[in-house]
Amino acid sequence: MTDRPAPWLTIIGIGEDGYDGLSEAAQCALSSATLVYGGARHLELVEGKLANTSCQLKAWPSPFAKGIEELAANEGQNTVVLATGDPQWFGIGATLHRRFSADEIEVIPHLSAFSMAASRLGWPLQNVETLSLHGRPIDVLRGFLFPGARIIALTSNGAAPGEIADLLADEGYGISTLTVLEHLGGAKERISTCEAEVYSADAADLNTVAIEARSIGNTPVLSRSPGLPDSAFRHDGKITKQEVRAVTLAKLAPVPGQLLWDIGAGSGSIGIEWLRAAKNTKAVAVEPLEKRRVFLRGNAAALGTPDLKVVEGKAPEALTNLPHPDAIFIGGGLTSKDIVKTCFDALPSGGRLVANAVTLEGEQVLAESWKKFGGDLVRLSISRADPIGGLTGWRPLMPVTQWSLVKP
Incomplete structure (x- = not known):
């Protein structure tokens, strides 16, 4: 067991009660610091109490990244960063821990808002x-x-x-x-x-x-479980239908923190439902048509996923330099085996790939991919009840061939 080095950077959460509301440990860290960084409001809360100390008060610079650079340049000095409330809860703590090791940092939180x-x-x-x-x-x-x-x-x-x-x-x-x-x-x-x-x-x-939250009558309730009604999305007909979408998302298996490539995104329904299904997920929607990218952005904002990243272009060219995915959905552009190979190669071990096709040409690509890479090949047929004159009958949707796999 090795001795842990003493942290040189202390992140102190502070509230509206100012210096007097800080713990003894936080007050001690402040009074012994060489440098104290914080927003203007934070510094106003403590400067009167530190007048007789040798520490230097510095307002956090703009842009934000410049402050990180200054901390790195002064690494090893006894430094305090003031933050609002609990720095580890939507605060600066997470950012600083990405730049410096946990051994270098001590966090003294205040009550969060x-x-x-x-x-x-x-x-x-x-x-x-x-x-x-x-x-x-x-x-x-x-x-x-x-x-x-x-x-x-x-x-x-x-x-x-x-x-x-x-x-x-x-x-x-x-x-x-x-x-x-x-x-x-x-x-x-x-x-x-x-x-x-x-x-x-x-x-x-x-x-x-x-x-x-309380809703007025007839307000639709939109679950975060996959399978939103088709009417929840604006589209031009290029949309993975509700029942097939629910099956597709089940195969993609959204996991918190993971990234999806939604290729040939159309209305964005798959990427949006991926983001809604698990916390801190990320998604990139690749779509060549501007009209559909407008739908994509509007649907993402309306359904609470404005962080959906929209990329213009066709696969496989548009996939170059994208962040590495954990799961990939191919909903459009299945005209070449090159797309499948590019996507398969991009996935890590345990990554999921799902591709849907409604054309004979797309089915052929999926059948060949299934033979080469393995996985599951299924055909999904959905019929919806619909009026026929004064009676009711089943109106079939276009059948969807779906290939899915988990990369070994």
Whole structure:
């Protein structure tokens, strides 16, 4: 067992109660630091208490990456970085741990805004969805709405509560209870509650928003389980139909943190449902037609997955330099065996590949790929009940041939 070296970088979470709200360990780390980095608000909270120390206070520079470079240049100096609340919960802690080893860093967290908001509302935090909309598209919220949902969200500024209220009303959740919690834990703390559709207040830039979701009648409930109705997507007919999509996603097996290539993405239904199905997933949608890329971006925003990356081009050329995938779906462009080989080679061991075809030419490519690489080859036939005159009959959809495998 080796001795762990003393950390040179301390990340301290601080609240609106400032220096006096810090633990003894945090106060000691601050007073003994050579350099103290933080946002302007953070530095104002402590500078009066550090006037008689030798530490240098430095505002975090812009762009953000420049601050990381300065820390690296001063590596080994006794340095403190001030952050809001819990630095490891949507905070700077994760970023700094990607750059420096855990042995170099000590984290002293403060109460998070999530914990304080849940305490004020009496909500059990384990049953609450916690989101950060700080510097992120507000459309992310759309993917977490259902009747009865409790959501606590960090925001970017004082305009955010009004934008959230408008989004809720747009989604049919205007009667949801919206609570705006400003300057939590400080002398200026203020909490206001109303229905989202009547919200009209001005909020402080430092605020957290809590939502207790309630929907008006006939508002569709969109599950995060794969198989959304086709009507949830705008498309020009190029869409993997609901029943086939559910089977396809089951074969792709979304896993938290993993990346999907959605090739010939069309409306984006596969990539979007992949992102909705598991936390922190990533997806790249490759689509050559501009009209469909417009559908893609609109569907991604409307269904709470604005982080879907859209790439213009055809496979296999457009796949060059993409981040390595964990799973691949080929929904279009199955005119060449080169696409299949490129995709197979790109997958790691344990990666999943699923390809669907509705044409004879596409079926031939899949049959040959199945013989060469193995896996499963199935044919999916779906019929939907439809009026025939005054009676009802089965109207078949185009059969889909599906090839899937897990790479050895």
